[in-house]
Amino acid sequence: MVVFEKPKSLTDAEFHYCPGCTHGIIHRLVAEAIDATGCEGNAVGVAPVGCAVMAYNYFACDMVEAAHGRAPAVATGLKRAMPDHVIFTYQGDGDLASIGMAETVHAAARNENITVIFVNNAIYGMTGGQMAPTSLPGQVTQTSPYGRDVKTAGYPVKVCEILRDLDGPEFIARVAVNNVKNVRNAKKIIQKAFENQIAGKGFSLVEVVSSCPTNWGMTPVKALEWVEEKMIPYYPLGVYKDRSAKEEN
Amino acid sequence: MTTEILIAGFGGQGVLFAGKFLAYKGLLENRHLSWLPSYGPEMRGGTANCSVILSDDNVGSPIVSKPDVLIAMNLPSLDKFEKDVVPGGTIYVESTLISRKVARDDVKVFYVPATELAKSIGAPTLANMVMIGKFIRESGAVSYDELDAALKKVVSARHADLLEINLKAITTGYQY
Amino acid sequence: MSEKVLMKGNEAIAEAAIRAGCRHYFGYPITPQTELAAYMAKRMPKIDGVFLQAESEIAAINMVYGVSSAGLRVMTSSSSPGVSLKQEGISYIAGSDLPALIVNVERGGPGLGGIQPSQSDYFQATKGGGHGDYHLIVLTPASVQEMADLTALAFDLSDKYRVPAMLLADGTIGQMMEPVELPAESGCTVEKPWAVTGTKMQRRHNIVNSLYLVPEELERTNIERFERYAQIEANEVRYEKFMTEDADVCVVAFGIAARVSKNAVIAARNEGIKAGLIRPITVWPFPKKAIAEAAKHVKGFVSVELSMGQMIEDVRLACECTRPVSLCSRVGGMIPSPDEVLESIKKMNGGLK
Numbered sequence: 192m193v194v195f196e197k198p199k200s201l202t203d204a205e206f207h208y209c210p211g212c213t214h215g216i217i218h219r220l221v222a223e224a225i226d227a228t229g230c231e232g233n234a235v236g237v238a239p240v241g242c243a244v245m246a247y248n249y250f251a252c253d254m255v256e257a258a259h260g261r262a263p264a265v266a267t268g269l270k271r272a273m274p275d276h277v278i279f280t281y282q283g284d285g286d287l288a289s290i291g292m293a294e295t296v297h298a299a300a301r302n303e304n305i306t307v308i309f310v311n312n313a314i315y316g317m318t319g320g321q322m323a324p325t326s327l328p329g330q331v332t333q334t335s336p337y338g339r340d341v342k343t344a345g346y347p348v349k350v351c352e353i354l355r356d357l358d359g360p361e362f363i364a365r366v367a368v369n370n371v372k373n374v375r376n377a378k379k380i381i382q383k384a385f386e387n388q389i390a391g392k393g394f395s396l397v398e399v400v401s402s403c404p405t406n407w408g409m410t411p412v413k414a415l416e417w418v419e420e421k422m423i424p425y426y427p428l429g430v431y432k433d434r435s436a437k438e439e440n
Numbered sequence: 441m442t443t444e445i446l447i448a449g450f451g452g453q454g455v456l457f458a459g460k461f462l463a464y465k466g467l468l469e470n471r472h473l474s475w476l477p478s479y480g481p482e483m484r485g486g487t488a489n490c491s492v493i494l495s496d497d498n499v500g501s502p503i504v505s506k507p508d509v510l511i512a513m514n515l516p517s518l519d520k521f522e523k524d525v526v527p528g529g530t531i532y533v534e535s536t537l538i539s540r541k542v543a544r545d546d547v548k549v550f551y552v553p554a555t556e557l558a559k560s561i562g563a564p565t566l567a568n569m570v571m572i573g574k575f576i577r578e579s580g581a582v583s584y585d586e587l588d589a590a591l592k593k594v595v596s597a598r599h600a601d602l603l604e605i606n607l608k609a610i611t612t613g614y615q616y
Numbered sequence: 617m618s619e620k621v622l623m624k625g626n627e628a629i630a631e632a633a634i635r636a637g638c639r640h641y642f643g644y645p646i647t648p649q650t651e652l653a654a655y656m657a658k659r660m661p662k663i664d665g666v667f668l669q670a671e672s673e674i675a676a677i678n679m680v681y682g683v684s685s686a687g688l689r690v691m692t693s694s695s696s697p698g699v700s701l702k703q704e705g706i707s708y709i710a711g712s713d714l715p716a717l718i719v720n721v722e723r724g725g726p727g728l729g730g731i732q733p734s735q736s737d738y739f740q741a742t743k744g745g746g747h748g749d750y751h752l753i754v755l756t757p758a759s760v761q762e763m764a765d766l767t768a769l770a771f772d773l774s775d776k777y778r779v780p781a782m783l784l785a786d787g788t789i790g791q792m793m794e795p796v797e798l799p800a801e802s803g804c805t806v807e808k809p810w811a812v813t814g815t816k817m818q819r820r821h822n823i824v825n826s827l828y829l830v831p832e833e834l835e836r837t838n839i840e841r842f843e844r845y846a847q848i849e850a851n852e853v854r855y856e857k858f859m860t861e862d863a864d865v866c867v868v869a870f871g872i873a874a875r876v877s878k879n880a881v882i883a884a885r886n887e888g889i890k891a892g893l894i895r896p897i898t899v900w901p902f903p904k905k906a907i908a909e910a911a912k913h914v915k916g917f918v919s920v921e922l923s924m925g926q927m928i929e930d931v932r933l934a935c936e937c938t939r940p941v942s943l944c945s946r947v948g949g950m951i952p953s954p955d956e957v958l959e960s961i962k963k964m965n966g967g968l969k
Contacts, residue, residue, distance in 0.1 A: 202821070232817040235686075247823045253812035255685045256825040258708050261678040264670070268682020268690070269812070271640060271666045276814055294678070297671035460622075460793070467622050467795050475622070475793040479648055479731070500879040501872075502792050505953050593622070 211411025260291020449513025573613025687811025707746030711826030732949025
């Protein structure tokens with residue numbers, strides 16, 4: 192009896208992610224959602240620029256590598272070309288909430304029928320730990336060596352809070368993967384974001400509060416504690432918008 | 441034969457429309473032709489002009505810098521383009537709005553109180569087509585036949601009720 | 617033969633694209649190409665096509681990237697400042713070996729510049745524009761008819777070589793109306809096995825990508841791409857020769873500058889000066905051989921451009937500086953008059969007496 196196996200929609204390629212990085216968990220959750228909805232043969236994923244830049248090697252479905260921040264625009268093109276396909280993006284915080292903010296907001300405003308997985312680890316990981324749009328006030332990074340000073344560097348961008356006020360998007364939620372309970376919930380929510388698209392409901396974004404032990408300068412365990420103590424209070428988990436659920440009530 | 445025509449006036453005087461009519465008339469007569477508008481913010485309330493070239497041969501440059509024919513719908517246009525008309529060319533002056541005379545003596549000039557004539561047929565905005573009527577009469581550059589076929593190309597279907605009044609404006613100019 | 621209709625150059629591009637099977641258009645408003653977007657907005661919904669006004673030029677070109685990844689014909693259009701914004705996406709499209717059509721109805725620059733016609737994006741169009749080693753197939757229409765014909769050709773060449781194509785027009789050709797015989801309905805005839813149309817669980821996944829972190833691999837993709845460029849240079853050069861056989865002075869000009877130059881060449885001939893015109897229809901690949909051929913018998917070349925002198929460099933390279941090349945140009949939205957070109961022809965003709 193098989194009690195544990197790799198999701199079918201992940202390839203056999205070995206992840207390049209650092210020890211303790213939660214990208215691996217999130218990749219798995221996305222793959223499980225693809226498996227659960229049975230859309231692998233019909234799915235096209237869009238990889239970002241950032242730590243997940245090589246996600247195209249990991250997902251077994253067709254993949255496109257987008258320019259930094261442009262994944263929602265590329266996904267828009269793919270979806271408009273192939274309305275019956277399942278199109279998802281996988282993006283980090285610098286990609287989605289800084290350089291690609293316009294693409295994110297407008298894809299949401301158009302209620303583009305795509306699924307966006309947004310990994311928020313409050314840092315630019317791939318380039319070695321610079322301040323991200325989601326870095327917390329006071330957070331020390333390579334480009335905020337004295338801690339993020341909100342007077343000069345401004346405040347973090349709360350993506351779910353911004354997007355929920357748009358009339359466009361179908362589903363906006365924030366989850367975390369720092370403990371088993373949260374991972375289980377994240378799995379459910381990510382699957383729903385795919386189901387929404389398949390049901391033709393529209394733009395679904397799941398923000399996954401994540402950790403980056405390497406660039407935070409913490410052990411993996413300490414990093415998960417930091418998620419619980421610092422990140423989640425600033426980025427509260429929950430479903431921020433669910434239009435269909437609202438209409439059903 | 442090639443006729444290079446410059447129609448100039450205020451934005452809103454139907455300068456581009458008049459040019460388009462001539463272009464379609466040329467098309468229906470199997471002539472070679474080009475139509476080139478001025479474009480941009482100047483069109484919105486400022487001056488507008490368009491170049492129309494009708495030819496029996498391929499049209500080279502669509503830009504009319506030395507017009508054979510100038511149709512001046514306002515004073516700034518006459519001031520600006522009078523000097524450019526080729527010697528022996530023709531200037532049509534909208535004489536309701538332009539009180540001065542053409543200074544040159546090496547061009548043929550027709551003074552047409554087009555706005556007044558247009559008002560007299562109840563179509564004060566069609567001075568442009570009155571001028572076109574006069575131009576057709578004096579130049580013979582396009583024929584006076586089958587005007588409505590060309591008009592139908594420029595007057596959109598939803599304004600079909602305006603066909604007749606346009607025709608009347610051309611006729612009025614032709615007969616002036 | 618279909619009936620001739622009167623159309624603006626910008627509209628002719630749009631209709632020709634639709635007839636070439638393009639059902640996806642993404643753009644952002646900018647003068648002087650807006651008629652193209654407006655035409656698409658009107659027509660696409662009626663033929664089950666997609667018109668989408670993007671949030672930015674950057675988004676528009678990336679939507680193009682998405683549709684092309686799916687293997688379909690797709691285009692965007694803009695004017696100079698907007699095309700600058702698209703350069704990132706164009707580089708990615710080139711680096712991912714995707715076909716696409718980008719239309720640039722040029723206006724004067726740099727910066728916000730003006731809105732009147734220009735050809736000052738020649739370097740950007742022919743020498744790269746975005747980052748990295750790449751070329752676009754660059755076609756330069758000189759009439760409304762060519763706006764239509766070269767649009768269809770651009771899609772074909774782009775699909776055939778997996779190289780993005782650019783239609784490099786200018787505000788004059790975009791705005792003017794001329795009779796045009798629209799091309800017949802066509803579509804893509806090449807297979808696109810690389811497209812991301814879903815694995816259907818029947819094949820390994822396709823990846824559309826321009827990232828190669830192993831230098832040897834990235835070098836190999838560049839070299840392979842340049843082998844295709846060499847084929848394009850060998851097979852796809854297009855130009856028009858006008859009275860060049862016995863010419864003493866050869867004018868080189870494209871687009872609206874060529875229209876003006878033709879008048880000047882005729883005027884020069886009427887004055888007994890043996891002038892001729894080479895009109896590049898592709899500026900990449902550039903008609904080097906035609907220039908080199910003319911260099912054998914002409915006294916010199918006159919490069920007529922709506923720029924401070926960009927194509928002139930290619931003319932000099934093509935004739936290997938064996939003949940003098942002078943520049944006749946106006947910029948900022950100005951267009952040289954036939955008289956100005958004639959003056960340059962005379963100077964070149966008399967210069968070597």
